[in-house]
Amino acid sequence: MPIYEYRCRKCGRIFEKIQKIEEGGDSLECPYCGERRPEKILSSFCSFKGSEPSSSCGSGSTRFT
Numbered sequence: 258m259p260i261y262e263y264r265c266r267k268c269g270r271i272f273e274k275i276q277k278i279e280e281g282g283d284s285l286e287c288p289y290c291g292e293r294r295p296e297k298i299l300s301s302f303c304s305f306k307g308s309e310p311s312s313s314c315g316s317g318s319t320r321f322t
């Protein structure tokens with residue numbers, strides 16, 4: 258099951274949500290302040306820390322548009 262990370266536009270906190278595809282993302286709320294429509298950010302599956310490049314991350318073939 259995919260886990261997505263979101264950043265609240267209001268308080269700036271980052272939180273993770275396990276998101277079922279059929280639920281969509283528009284009903285999300287910040288767990289800290291209740292602000293809706295958080296900004297989706299990259300999953301930590303592709304490590305920010307950069308210690309080991311993961312072949313499953315697509316290595317540059319897929320990018321944000």
Ligand SMILES: [Zn+2]
Pocket residue numbers: 265266267268269270287288289290291292
């Ligand atoms: Zn918030």
